[in-house]
Amino acid sequence: MSEHNYTVAELAERFGLAFQGDGARRISGVGTLASAGPDQLSFLSNSKYAAQLKATRAGVVVLREENLADCPTAALVAPDPYVTYARLAALFERLPAAPRGVHPSAVVAGGAKVSASASIGPHCVIEDGAVVEDGAVLGPHCIVGPGCVVGAQSRLVARVTLVTRVTLGRRVLVHPGAVIGSDGFGLAFERDHWVKIPQLGGVRIGDDCEIGANTTIDRGALEDTVLEEDVRLDNQIQIAHNVYIGAHTAMAGCAAVAGSAKIGRYCQIGGNAGVLGHLELADRVTITAKSLVTHSIREPGEYSSGVPLQDNRQWRKNAARFKHLDEYARRLSALEKDSNDE
Amino acid sequence: MSEHNYTVAELAERFGLAFQGDGARRISGVGTLASAGPDQLSFLSNSKYAAQLKATRAGVVVLREENLADCPTAALVAPDPYVTYARLAALFERLPAAPRGVHPSAVVAGGAKVSASASIGPHCVIEDGAVVEDGAVLGPHCIVGPGCVVGAQSRLVARVTLVTRVTLGRRVLVHPGAVIGSDGFGLAFERDHWVKIPQLGGVRIGDDCEIGANTTIDRGALEDTVLEEDVRLDNQIQIAHNVYIGAHTAMAGCAAVAGSAKIGRYCQIGGNAGVLGHLELADRVTITAKSLVTHSIREPGEYSSGVPLQDNRQWRKNAARFKHLDEYARRLSALEKDSNDE
Amino acid sequence: MSEHNYTVAELAERFGLAFQGDGARRISGVGTLASAGPDQLSFLSNSKYAAQLKATRAGVVVLREENLADCPTAALVAPDPYVTYARLAALFERLPAAPRGVHPSAVVAGGAKVSASASIGPHCVIEDGAVVEDGAVLGPHCIVGPGCVVGAQSRLVARVTLVTRVTLGRRVLVHPGAVIGSDGFGLAFERDHWVKIPQLGGVRIGDDCEIGANTTIDRGALEDTVLEEDVRLDNQIQIAHNVYIGAHTAMAGCAAVAGSAKIGRYCQIGGNAGVLGHLELADRVTITAKSLVTHSIREPGEYSSGVPLQDNRQWRKNAARFKHLDEYARRLSALEKDSNDE
Structure with missing residues (x-):
């Protein structure tokens, strides 16, 4: 010690x-x-x-x-x-030992380039056309697919999958179960069935990003899905194809961003919050937990949706009334009109 | 090229x-x-x-x-x-090469049946009683458990787990991290603790389905969980035991369906939407993002729940009022009565 | 048979x-x-x-x-x-055979302790300082990291990752894709970028717990994340660092608990429900599906949030009115005052 x-x-x-x-x-x-x-x-x-x-x-x-x-x-x-x-x-963190070189149980394709100073753990699979740069550490069971680059000093803790055309910058930290570069969800409807849209883009992840356990980041349909530097994603986040996330933005667990949304820099997205597709969020926007962003946000600030938690019996009464809110508003206006007419 | x-x-x-x-x-x-x-x-x-x-x-x-x-x-x-x-x-998509045969690092049990035209990638595990049909492609780190069948021309991209009694049809595409055929969540409460209900059913997935990254589909308690043909599931979707999903239905990321719900054909379930257990949805029902379906739906159409996003200060005021909505409705009715009595 | x-x-x-x-x-x-x-x-x-x-x-x-x-x-x-x-x-459940001993494709570090009566499946990785106790069964592709203990008779079905300092009690059942002991999401903001807080605690999971597929449980920042005995977690649940969950509590799929929250015993947390950080829930609290817990709960009972599902056209009208609820309440009070003044 x-x-x-x-x-x-x-x-x-x-x-x-x-x-x-x-x-x-x-x-x-x-x-x-x-x-x-x-x-x-x-x-x-x-x-x-x-x-x-x-x-x-x-x-x-x-x-x-x-x-x-x-x-x-x-x-x-x-x-x-x-x-x-x-x-x-x-200083007091004991990281697992990461010996230089390739563990004998790993499978490295002939066309892959692995730096001599990188550490490739047990049962990793590095496919043709993949690159692992200096000092990168891959724990057990990582997969680096074709056209993927693991930047210098990056660390894939264990069982991380980079599917296709994923570029990680330097010092990127990815936690177990994360899947980066899987197919975006693109479908065209033809008469009576779905036709898959090939997902031909990639994913670019900037320096110093952190990607949580079981988080998924899809690759773009034509252009890339992008995370700028120092983006911090917690566990079980879903980033759809062609999303763009500005530098220093942080998202809490179970947040989700739909296709082609563009999130600004220094944003904070709360746990299980969602952003619909094709929207834009300005820099320094905060979204509180479980809110759904349904329109673009042009001004920095804090935004929310949802209703408060209540005892179930009280909540039931109020929730039932919500179904008639428009009617109540009309009746209120009518009463006011009557009152003014008197 | x-x-x-x-x-x-x-x-x-x-x-x-x-x-x-x-x-x-x-x-x-x-x-x-x-x-x-x-x-x-x-x-x-x-x-x-x-x-x-x-x-x-x-x-x-x-x-x-x-x-x-x-x-x-x-x-x-x-x-x-x-x-x-x-x-x-x-035509322009470059899929990774998938050579016929079993990678030397894969572990195939003696009682498994693997077609000579299938491709079994590095570190795959094919267990006793599993079947992999003609032209199926398993990328690295896939597990095909006992009683599972991978249909002809299906593709498990990488690190897909078929746990027990899972049958995939033809041309099914499954993305990394998906878990199909795990135990349904069945518990009986006995006095002061839980007793697990064995999950003895399986999962049947029809031709041309697509299953997203880190999506989970549990096997049935007694009968099977079923996806008919051409069902399209995005990433991080949760399908509980004994759910039945009709053909051509598509679900966006992070949607969830609770046990024994029955979803019709040609439905579209939005991102992070939920369907409670034992409900039925008719064909051609659309549920918008983050909505919760709390009752069966008999008519095709679009359905929603939730409240709009607002600036946090405005939202707080409105949300606080929601707790008294029932009282407001009563007061409104009382005023109207007074007004009519005058 | x-x-x-x-x-x-x-x-x-x-x-x-x-x-x-x-x-x-x-x-x-x-x-x-x-x-x-x-x-x-x-x-x-x-x-x-x-x-x-x-x-x-x-x-x-x-x-x-x-x-x-x-x-x-x-x-x-x-x-x-x-x-x-x-x-x-x-009695009628056919569990896959789990032969005693270590599969030849598994990688067991010299400093790991594996009971002779345990079963270690294909491609497992047991790292230095890990312990696997009597009768434990690890299916294919499990990783047991440094300082982790798999208690006697526990079963990791397949592809389970115990990252660092995770202790499982006896008879714990963990489903595929679960990640236990990954870094908590701890960040300090310095001027213009994030600084990572080392996550130096562990995870302690009591006897007879069950952890669902693709569920994630982070290790603590300084002290441990804790699940007491007989806690039952469904699939895709997110448990943040330093959460404490009392015995016999059950959570349905996609629920999420933020950092340092303390959940009582015999609680039931509905599907996709959320609990904000640092809150406390008493024993025997039930939270209905998709509700967000935003304050501590001192009394047993059932609690809810959310609004009912409606046909999209009706819902739009009501949802738009929600943005003015505070104004309506004021107008209602004003009318009442007028009415009383008459």
């Missing part, structure tokens, strides 16, 4: 932080203010937890200068303790 | 179309009206894009006779350009 | 039930009242199907004493026929 073991003073120096208290204390992990012990680091970012600071048993706490007086132990001072905590915590 | 290279006259002859312009022009791919170059084919189906036709640089355009006069390049004339485009574009 | 073949008298004795009719009749399978034949067992639990009892051709029917008089064939009498049926039907 020696490589995951630092003194408070070493941590302060490494991240350019001021510290208070015992610089020689050794830290070998992280924990919450309530649970961390003397060899662990914790942090105070949300003032809601300020009361926990006074009682913490943590070895060192990352906090803002204003909270320093209340800290009963060593402290590292940072203007944004949550971001600083993120970087510190990464 | 010679096999993906045709003259305009060859395309016209192959599909029985009239053409106009330079029949000797060579076409080697497809593109949108806005992006296609002189060696590419494009199409005009939606009149919304008619303006793009006049400026297109495409080598040839598939269009209706009425648009012929506006076409600055060669044209192929078709009554339904989108359907014709679908067939033409298929 | 001899091992799946019992006389009615043998079944009665095995489960301690009274029976009526021909005890020597041989039963080799199960079916519905409407479809079962003379060598099959059926059951009557829901009185809705009582009419089918009189016409059944089943060899034996499990039913309540009160229905005995209407049964035209042999009967097994049970106070809760559905639970008893569940146990009986399990």
